[in-house]
């Protein structure tokens with residue numbers, strides 16, 4: 165890994181002081197800090213090359229189009245997809261909404277078939293399916309993630325010959341549990357070969373190297389801002405054969421082939437799903453973020469996550485005033501949820517910020533069904549990334565002890 169000083173140069177926010185303390189940023193599952201090089205790439209594009217893409221023939225327009233399309237290629241290479249299988253969206257939420265509507269309006273789910281989701285999903289992989297189910301009279305099955313721990317063996321009992329779509333997160337954004345996607349793909353396809361498998365990769369992609377072809381998933385959604393990229397840009401990957409069958413969900417400029425008073429035909433992939441002027445700035449920033457992740461190395465990121473999480477769990481388990489959720493075994497990723505006995509998570513988060521400069525998340529984490537499974541209204545959540553170090557965890561532990569002394 166790069167030294168901590170090198171990270172400070174790349175991520176200027178690490179030099180921030182919060183109430184006189186060095187910032188300890190442990191809210192990476194919500195969004196990651198911005199690297200200088202990403203913002204410089206966005207700025208260089210915006211100031212010197214910006215024009216609308218795929219339209220005009222002048223030099224700036226050609227440069228902008230070339231930069232947008234080479235960003236798409238970078239993202240395709242990152243997950244081993246074809247370029248036309250990468251659709252730029254605003255983020256995971258838009259990717260899953262696009263998918264849910266498009267599958268429904270394309271009649272790719274027949275009457276009597278079911279969609280399977282779980283109670284651990286982020287609302288953006290829960291509400292779109294629930295609402296599509298109501299609008300199109302499709303049955304949604306909810307696999308209960310009892311006590312917040314996903315049990316694959318129980319899950320497979322919910323996959324039947326009626327299951328047409330499975331949508332599941334790669335990592336729980338609440339407990340940090342890593343879900344064995346390869347096992348799910350293998351078993352699900354044995355039960356129903358043509359089941360459509362969708363992975364919410366919002367938390368997974370920033371931490372693991374993914375090859376969509378060898379994993380054999382059909383769709384993957386992720387967000388730039390959780391992987392060192394800008395906000396407002398994300399990806400929907402889809403297998404070409406499915407994307408070709410699917411009707412577009414947004415209609416307008418740039419996604420058409422021919423328009424007349426009678427009807428409209430649509431253009432080729434991926435543009436058929438990208439109506440209107442896209443977020444070119446965001447795509448350039450995201451491609452730069454991917455370059456940085458590749459330079460650091462996804463395996464190194466993964467090892468670093470493991471080292472920090474092990475260290476944090478060892479220390480946190482010694483604090484008897486904490487209740488820690490999640491697997492706490494080899495399936496634990498670098499997200500850890502906990503509560504301080506009898507104290508509201510918002511109070512813990514506020515005080516950690518004020519007395520130690522530690523930024524954590526508190527709340528329901530956009531996963532209310534998962535809160536019900538855990539039997540709580542909210543939790544505190546810490547989440548680590550490449551620039552975090554062991555001493556960040558030492559400061560967290562110091563802060564937690566102080567908060568407990570004050571509020572117990």
Ligand SMILES: Cc1ncc(COP(=O)(O)O)c(C=O)c1O
Nearest residue numbers: 255256257286288337366367387
């Ligand atoms: C697992 C998971 N899915 C989806 C999302 C939604 O991502 P976005 O808000 O970038 O669309 C999040 C965000 O926290 C998440 O953690």
